[in-house]
Amino acid sequence: MRIDKSHQSWLFLSIAILLIAGGWYWYDVTRGHDALNGPSGGSATGLIYGVLGTSFMLFAGLLGARKKVRTWRIGRAEFWMRGHLWLGTLALPMIWLHAGFRHGGLLTSILTWLTYIIVVSGIIGALFQHLIPNAMTRSVPDETIFEQIPQVLRHLAVEADDVAAICGPENGQDIETWRKARTSALRTRSTRALMTEERRDQLAAALATAPADGSAPLKEFYLRQVKPFVIGESDQPPLNDPTRASTLFAKQKVLLPQPLHETLDDLERICDEVRQLHAQRRMHHWLHGWLFIHVPLSMALLVLTIAHVIVSLRYW
Amino acid sequence: MTQSTIVRREKADEAAGLMGKGTPLSSDDLLKLPLFKGISKKLLDDNHGAVVLRHFEKGEVICRQGDYGSTAFFVLSGNCDVFINTPIAGVNTTPQSGFMGLFKKMASALRGGHARTARPTPTHVHIDAPVDLPWGDFRATIGDNSLFGEMTCLNFYPRSATVIAREPVACLEMLRNILDLIYRNEPQAKWRKEKQKFVETNPGKKFDKPRPEDGPIGKTYRERSLRNHLSGFPLFRNVSADFLEHLRASAEIVTFEPGEVIFRQGDPADEFYIVRIGFVKVSQARAGGEMVLQYLSRGQYFGEIALLARAEGKEAKRTATCTAIDHVEAVVINADDFSELISRFPDAQQQLRAEAERRLKTDEDLAKVTQSVGLGDFLDQGLMQAQSLLVLDLDRCTRCDECVRACADSHDGVTRLVRDGLRFDKYLVATSCRSCLDPVCMIGCPVGSIGRSDTREIFIEDWCIGCDLCAQNCPYGNINMHPFEVDTSSKLFQKQSPLRQARVRLDPLPSSLDITLLPEGLSYDDNGGWLNYIGLPNEKNRGKLREYCSDASYQRAIGSLLRQMETRVPLPILPADFKPEKRLSPYIQFDPAQKSLVFLGVITPDDKEEYLNFSSDNQYKQAVEKAAKQSFGRKAVVYKATTCDLCESLKQEPNCVYACPHEAAMRVEPKLFFGAK
Numbered sequence: 001m002r003i004d005k006s007h008q009s010w011l012f013l014s015i016a017i018l019l020i021a022g023g024w025y026w027y028d029v030t031r032g033h034d035a036l037n038g039p040s041g042g043s044a045t046g047l048i049y050g051v052l053g054t055s056f057m058l059f060a061g062l063l064g065a066r067k068k069v070r071t072w073r074i075g076r077a078e079f080w081m082r083g084h085l086w087l088g089t090l091a092l093p094m095i096w097l098h099a100g101f102r103h104g105g106l107l108t109s110i111l112t113w114l115t116y117i118i119v120v121s122g123i124i125g126a127l128f129q130h131l132i133p134n135a136m137t138r139s140v141p142d143e144t145i146f147e148q149i150p151q152v153l154r155h156l157a158v159e160a161d162d163v164a165a166i167c168g169p170e171n172g173q174d175i176e177t178w179r180k181a182r183t184s185a186l187r188t189r190s191t192r193a194l195m196t197e198e199r200r201d202q203l204a205a206a207l208a209t210a211p212a213d214g215s216a217p218l219k220e221f222y223l224r225q226v227k228p229f230v231i232g233e234s235d236q237p238p239l240n241d242p243t244r245a246s247t248l249f250a251k252q253k254v255l256l257p258q259p260l261h262e263t264l265d266d267l268e269r270i271c272d273e274v275r276q277l278h279a280q281r282r283m284h285h286w287l288h289g290w291l292f293i294h295v296p297l298s299m300a301l302l303v304l305t306i307a308h309v310i311v312s313l314r315y316w
Numbered sequence: 317m318t319q320s321t322i323v324r325r326e327k328a329d330e331a332a333g334l335m336g337k338g339t340p341l342s343s344d345d346l347l348k349l350p351l352f353k354g355i356s357k358k359l360l361d362d363n364h365g366a367v368v369l370r371h372f373e374k375g376e377v378i379c380r381q382g383d384y385g386s387t388a389f390f391v392l393s394g395n396c397d398v399f400i401n402t403p404i405a406g407v408n409t410t411p412q413s414g415f416m417g418l419f420k421k422m423a424s425a426l427r428g429g430h431a432r433t434a435r436p437t438p439t440h441v442h443i444d445a446p447v448d449l450p451w452g453d454f455r456a457t458i459g460d461n462s463l464f465g466e467m468t469c470l471n472f473y474p475r476s477a478t479v480i481a482r483e484p485v486a487c488l489e490m491l492r493n494i495l496d497l498i499y500r501n502e503p504q505a506k507w508r509k510e511k512q513k514f515v516e517t518n519p520g521k522k523f524d525k526p527r528p529e530d531g532p533i534g535k536t537y538r539e540r541s542l543r544n545h546l547s548g549f550p551l552f553r554n555v556s557a558d559f560l561e562h563l564r565a566s567a568e569i570v571t572f573e574p575g576e577v578i579f580r581q582g583d584p585a586d587e588f589y590i591v592r593i594g595f596v597k598v599s600q601a602r603a604g605g606e607m608v609l610q611y612l613s614r615g616q617y618f619g620e621i622a623l624l625a626r627a628e629g630k631e632a633k634r635t636a637t638c639t640a641i642d643h644v645e646a647v648v649i650n651a652d653d654f655s656e657l658i659s660r661f662p663d664a665q666q667q668l669r670a671e672a673e674r675r676l677k678t679d680e681d682l683a684k685v686t687q688s689v690g691l692g693d694f695l696d697q698g699l700m701q702a703q704s705l706l707v708l709d710l711d712r713c714t715r716c717d718e719c720v721r722a723c724a725d726s727h728d729g730v731t732r733l734v735r736d737g738l739r740f741d742k743y744l745v746a747t748s749c750r751s752c753l754d755p756v757c758m759i760g761c762p763v764g765s766i767g768r769s770d771t772r773e774i775f776i777e778d779w780c781i782g783c784d785l786c787a788q789n790c791p792y793g794n795i796n797m798h799p800f801e802v803d804t805s806s807k808l809f810q811k812q813s814p815l816r817q818a819r820v821r822l823d824p825l826p827s828s829l830d831i832t833l834l835p836e837g838l839s840y841d842d843n844g845g846w847l848n849y850i851g852l853p854n855e856k857n858r859g860k861l862r863e864y865c866s867d868a869s870y871q872r873a874i875g876s877l878l879r880q881m882e883t884r885v886p887l888p889i890l891p892a893d894f895k896p897e898k899r900l901s902p903y904i905q906f907d908p909a910q911k912s913l914v915f916l917g918v919i920t921p922d923d924k925e926e927y928l929n930f931s932s933d934n935q936y937k938q939a940v941e942k943a944a945k946q947s948f949g950r951k952a953v954v955y956k957a958t959t960c961d962l963c964e965s966l967k968q969e970p971n972c973v974y975a976c977p978h979e980a981a982m983r984v985e986p987k988l989f990f991g992a993k
Contacts, residue, residue, distance in 0.1 A: 158832045
């Protein structure tokens, strides 16, 4: 979620809650009921902070439940998300005020540390979700659905093979058998609407005359550098770096005869798409990976909070 | 000719082998039949072989719903069952009863009234036959002298229903050239032209010249089917029998060629039309171009707005132009009969007025959408065809897919939007229905299950037969065919080989398995490494699946996949009198090594009866009974079309937008949204 001007009301509300709670705390420990013994979770004021902090945590935790009933008209998901962000963050100062800025015993220390980790991971997550979508939009114009990435990569690998077929078979295979098998595969693929007829005809024509004159260096380049990168065996420089990859392809262009330049352009485009998809995958992991810390710890925090409430009430 | 017509024609050509199965009839034979009365012998001789005599045994399938073809049938003797085999599954959400039903209703109230209450359940489903199928049962009987399959023959649409011989049936199967000859009625065509000319030059006056006699098809239709058709329309539900009889005799049955204008905007009005065959485009001339308002299919009517105005003493001018999209046949009711209908039957008047008001309001709304921009530009751009787009702001979208999940949650687990599509700067136009101004997806639906709501959303009804035509017609690929699981014990699920679904884990993926070329029906899901199969397992495609890759782990997976789809029962020896019927023979096998009888498809209740007849041996019969019990209730799959209806019943924003936690998803009017950017 982008944190922008539209969050103003939540920001002001949070500041107001913080100021009121902080002011009250200051008054209470200097002149009020807790002036004598100092602040504690068991005092009336401390309990109010505890209840507030727990309520904020619970509300934040309810976002997960809200997401399970997406179609229920119980407030827009966006409202719940804003509440999750701001009230979830406010829970930490409330807990500080509740505990009088002390960690206390084992259980309360665990609770406090869990809260720190959850809030910090949440803030990092919010930051990622604020910045990464924009970066992904700009740097991955060929973005696809995350779950489809392996499929698309496979198709790109096959396409690269089809394009490079202009250089002839890879491993001394009988040319006629190779040509027949590749043409048949090309036809089957094109009937499944994975390429235009024009493209299929182009590739089929290249197959019919393969290997093209002067294509040996291209074949070498394809087998040594492009193919391992495209099939995922190597994600190393130079092809994983757009600038270096571009230089590499430019060099190859100088070395290869003019009729093979189009093939080289195709391979460059495929490498570029593969690189984008790798980048998308990395960014997707950053976008959602922090949740693997945030969510389980939040659940643990809720369970331990219940235990804390029961224990506290029992020994109050 | 549109791309979709070409596809239909190609598919029809593929299915053209049917004609080879009958006995060609000579012109002398044909002229003995009343159907061919009045047709010249020379024309029939010129078209020799275009009509054949076919015999069907009891239980034999004459045509199957969703199949492509290019012929029509005329029953000479015998009765046939006609039905659509379409288990109500998934396209619309059906309410549950009991405790869960109560819970769902409460949840529904929270959701904002998800149940579809806006559209009433129809009384009948209109199909390409002289009968309409009653709602709920979806089956009827047709007897001798019935002509069916005209839509397929004339317009290359898929068959709208399955027809099975109830007893030995003899029928004529004919190609379009013959059907054209039968339809031709020169005297009536001439009379109609004279009438139209008279109305244009003498507005308000009555044309007195009597109508020439009907042709053989018109006559048969008028005598046998027209009354039933009329009484099947909600409009005529409370109309008295004597008036229906009067309409039966006086209504005209008029055919229009593809592209023919039925009437133009501004023409004087003196007729009311009910579509019997084909599709009619309703459009209006607007500044900058033509605006399509609606496509009308079988059973829908038009021309009522001007006639209602005329009944009120106002000027009776057509408010829109109506054009035949393909071969159209309409039942035409003249202005006097229409006036009598609305004056004598208040219910009919009320329905007509409500429909007219609804249509006028929709026109007005459409006019508002387009008034501030030149229509030419508006229509030229693919996006501007849309009235509503699901747009994702990619700078805000965290790719969490909550929108897709919300869509799936709203539609029985099947999403109607895909978070992929065209990009404009930071906006992604997701693959979901655009509610186009010209909804060409609606053209050709053989059972009229695709429609457009008052608020202009496209919806697909539960009785979709999965023929795929709307998906082909959608220029933006936004209608998808989805497999829906159905219970094979469903009453309607008979006489059709249902698809089976199975999956098996194949992880890691063998390096020699090229998943970009997998055989038909097979797919690989990277998430979890599942090999999925949806199809009809028979010997041919089983072989293809096995031969595709020689890797041992693939072979094991395929073996397991195929076993999942089999029903296997012990049988020591195959009886000597075992003789499978052709339709089911690919789905029954005997495995001598395992001494078992193997059924490859689902054994539906009707199939069981047929399987039992393959042999008189008792052990065999017991094995079939046992297999049927094992198979009974097992899930099978049917394909149906789905499209986004913008959660139209919610009267609020769609669920995909409501469930987006990041304010990234929005439904926008493209003109306003992209115009302002």
